[in-house]
Amino acid sequence: MPSSQLETGNPKLETDLRELAQDIVRRAMYGGATAAECVVREGDEFSTLVRLGQVETLKEAGSRSIGVRVFFGQRAASTYSSDFSSEGLDRMVKSALELAKITSEDPFGGIPETSQLGSLTGDLALYHEDVYSLPGAERIEYARRAEKAALDFDPRIKNSEGGSFDAATGRKVLANSHGFVGEYRRSYCSVAAVPIAQTENGAMQRDYWFSVARTLKKLDQPEQVGKIAAQRTLRRLGARKAKTAQVPVVFDPMVATSILDHIFEGVNGDSVYRGASFLAGKLGEKIAGDNVSVIDDGTIVGGFGTSPFDGEGVPTRRTVVIENGVLKSYLLNTYTAKKLGLQTTGSASRGLAGTPGIGPGNYFLQAGTKSPEDLISGIKDGLYVTEFLGMGVNLVTGDYSRGASGLWISGGELTYPVEEITVAGNLKDLFFNISEIANDLEFRGSIASPTIRVDGLTVGGE
Numbered sequence: 001m002p003s004s005q006l007e008t009g010n011p012k013l014e015t016d017l018r019e020l021a022q023d024i025v026r027r028a029m030y031g032g033a034t035a036a037e038c039v040v041r042e043g044d045e046f047s048t049l050v051r052l053g054q055v056e057t058l059k060e061a062g063s064r065s066i067g068v069r070v071f072f073g074q075r076a077a078s079t080y081s082s083d084f085s086s087e088g089l090d091r092m093v094k095s096a097l098e099l100a101k102i103t104s105e106d107p108f109g110g111i112p113e114t115s116q117l118g119s120l121t122g123d124l125a126l127y128h129e130d131v132y133s134l135p136g137a138e139r140i141e142y143a144r145r146a147e148k149a150a151l152d153f154d155p156r157i158k159n160s161e162g163g164s165f166d167a168a169t170g171r172k173v174l175a176n177s178h179g180f181v182g183e184y185r186r187s188y189c190s191v192a193a194v195p196i197a198q199t200e201n202g203a204m205q206r207d208y209w210f211s212v213a214r215t216l217k218k219l220d221q222p223e224q225v226g227k228i229a230a231q232r233t234l235r236r237l238g239a240r241k242a243k244t245a246q247v248p249v250v251f252d253p254m255v256a257t258s259i260l261d262h263i264f265e266g267v268n269g270d271s272v273y274r275g276a277s278f279l280a281g282k283l284g285e286k287i288a289g290d291n292v293s294v295i296d297d298g299t300i301v302g303g304f305g306t307s308p309f310d311g312e313g314v315p316t317r318r319t320v321v322i323e324n325g326v327l328k329s330y331l332l333n334t335y336t337a338k339k340l341g342l343q344t345t346g347s348a349s350r351g352l353a354g355t356p357g358i359g360p361g362n363y364f365l366q367a368g369t370k371s372p373e374d375l376i377s378g379i380k381d382g383l384y385v386t387e388f389l390g391m392g393v394n395l396v397t398g399d400y401s402r403g404a405s406g407l408w409i410s411g412g413e414l415t416y417p418v419e420e421i422t423v424a425g426n427l428k429d430l431f432f433n434i435s436e437i438a439n440d441l442e443f444r445g446s447i448a449s450p451t452i453r454v455d456g457l458t459v460g461g462e
Contacts, residue, residue, distance in 0.1 A: 017042070018183060020084075021175035024068050024093060029177055031097045033070040035111050036177045037313075039352055040066045043170035046132070050143040051162040052151075058140070067352030070096045074105040080352035108338040109355075111312060116334070116344065117180040118315040125302040127185035128215035131167040139165045142191050142222050149226025150195035156237065157230055161194035161206060163222070180313040188214055188304075191222050193229040197237055205236035205417075207386075212444055214302055232386070235407065239417035242408060242461035248382035249423055249457045250375065250409065253440060255385050256449035260365055262427055263294060264447070265395050267321055267329070268358050269336025269347075278398040278428060279327060287327045288431035291368065294322040296331060298346065298361025305362040305446030311350035316361055319345045325432075333358050365449040368437035372451040375438050377412035383459050384409055385423065398427035422460040430454055 021038040028036035044062040048055060066089070067080035077099035081092040134142070147163030167189040175181040192210035209229035211220035251259065265271060266279035279287060298316030300306050309315055312334055320328045332340065333348035333356050349359025376384065389403035405419040425433075438451035 017171070017173050018175070018181060020066070021173045022181055024066065024089065025175050025177050027090075027093045028068060028070045028097065031070075031093060032072065033097060033100070033177070034073055035071040036068060037111055038066065038068045038175050039350065040064075040173040041170065041352065043168060045166070045168035046136075046139060047164065047166040048140050048143050049162045049164045050140060050147055052160060053144060053148070055140055056162060065352055066092070068093055068096050069353070069355075070100050071110060072097075072100045074107055074109055075100050075103045076106070076109050076355070077103050078353040078355075108335055110334070111176050111178060112314050112334045112344065114178045114180075117176075117178060117313045118309065119182040119313075120299060120308040120315055123301075124184070124299075124306050124308060126214060126306060127169065127187045128217075129169075129187070130216045131169060131187045131189040131214075133216060139167065145222035146191050146193040146226040146229075147195075149223040150193045150230040150233075151226075153195075153227055153230035154197070154234055156197045156199070156234060157195045158198040159196040159204075161196065163193045163226065164191065166190045174309070174311075174313050176313055182309050182313060184308050186214070188212060189216055189219055191219060191225050193222075193226045195226075195230050195233045197230075197233045199237050203237070205233055205239065207232040207236060210444070212304075214304075235414075236386075236405070236417045236419075239405065239419040242383065242418045242421050242459060244458070244460050244462065245381070246456070246458050248379050248409075248435070249454050249459065250379070250382060250384045251449075251452045251454065252384065252386045252406070253442065253449055253451055254444075255388050256365070256452045257445075257447045258388055259430070259452070260294065260363060260447050260449050262393055262395065262400075263321070263431070264331070264360060264363060266427070267327070267331050269330050269332040269340060270358060271395065272330050273336055273339040276396055278395060279330075282327050283330070285327055286325050287428075288322055288325040289434055290324050291437055292322055292325050292431060292434055293320070293366040294364070295319070295366060296321055296345070296347070296361050296363045300362045303362040303446070304443055305360050307361075310346045311348035311356045311359070312344075314344055314346040314348065316346045319347075319361075321363075331358055331360070360446050362443065363447045364441060364443070365437065365452070367439050367441035367450045370436060370438050372438045372440050375436050375451060375453055376409055376414065378436075379409045379412060379453070382409040383407075383418065383421070383423070384414055388423075392422075393427070395427075400425050400427050400430060418461070420461070423457055424460060425457040429456055433457070
């Protein structure tokens with residue numbers, strides 16, 4: 001879910017935060033730094049969990065925090081604080097300056113060149129005031145309605161881990177000593193339900209469903225969320241083990257994103273330059289089937305991974321990571337780009353302190369043309385995976401083995417639930433064996449995938 005770095009709506013305070021970030025950079029430079037950058041975040045959030053109709057948790061919180069990173073030549077250090085008093089800010093800057101003088105030199109450190117800095121213009125539709133438009137009682141009612149719809153759907157739904165409603169807004173300001181100052185605001189809201197179903201012999205299953213949006217207008221109705229959560233839970237009742245076999249495996253969109261996560265880790269500049277990625281040294285090579293194209297696009301209006309600039313003040317952009325199976329680009333921040341002799345892709349992500357990492361924009365597998373039903377209808381025997389359990393992926397070798405549960409496909413239809421099985425293979429083969437991609441791409445976060453069919457995997461069971 002998008003982070004909750006929120007804002008207050010006070011125009012004077014908004015101006016003050018911009019000025020404050022620039023002032024901290026000036027103070028660092030005055031203290032002898034050769035370069036500096038400052039991040040200020042503020043946010044507020046609301047969350048409630050209703051279980052069996054009763055409010056179990058209710059949280060409202062606001063936060064403000066600030067961080068600074070300073071350089072003395074090739075030495076760097078960072079500090080952060082939630083103390084915005086003059087003394088607190090002085091202490092933060094002084095600590096960073098003192099630490100930087102004793103850290104090790106790193107020739108690849110530094111902030112981006114002035115020519116690389118900038119921000120997307122225009123309204124990216126990231127912030128909507130209406131996420132807080134509901135009175136508190138109605139927010140709780142959203143959670144209660146979602147849970148009630150699930151509980152009322154079928155008498156086998158006997159219990160619940162709750163219905164929830166969350167809302168958050170946030171603001172981020174970034175300034176550096178190369179003259180960059182940028183800011184943006186974000187909002188989101190979500191509603192979810194987690195019902196528990198039980199058979200006559202006492203066997204229980206749980207599942208969930210949720211809706212998330214930047215604006216309340218685009219949030220699904222709580223009743224719809226509860227109904228889908230109930231349907232997903234009921235279809236798991238009576239699960240059995242499957243026989244060990246090599247059959248086509250279909251990944252539900254919610255689990256197909258895990259395959260994209262593995263590609264992300266493989267193209268992450270940090271793991272590439274360390275030689276800890278199975279995709280290191282593979283730029284320009286065929287690493288997947290012709291039907292596989294993966295895009296990272298931080299510019300999509302209203303996207304959960306959209307921002308006008310990355311964690312270093314570089315404008316976000318659309319990067320083709322894999323095109324028709326060919327690895328076209330790694331995802332890089334300034335540091336990893338220097339390490340690899342390449343250019344940043346505007347993929348820096350960062351907290352308040354420490355060196356920037358690498359994060360996705362709106363990162364997705366390009367959709368195909370078939371409906372999920374048509375994709376499944378062509379399979380005589382196979383597995384439809386709805387959940388993975390635990391981690392069993394070696395990103396150096398690509399070896400892949402994960403516990404799973406889902407539904408058995410027989411005669412082109414979903415027939416009965418299965419559990420306590422494993423799905424195994426190697427990522428290097430898996431990407432070539434994505435034989436079909438459905439047309440149901442939908443973003444429920446910054447990483448999204450349609451339903452996919454993968455051949456050549458071993459399903460381990462009895």
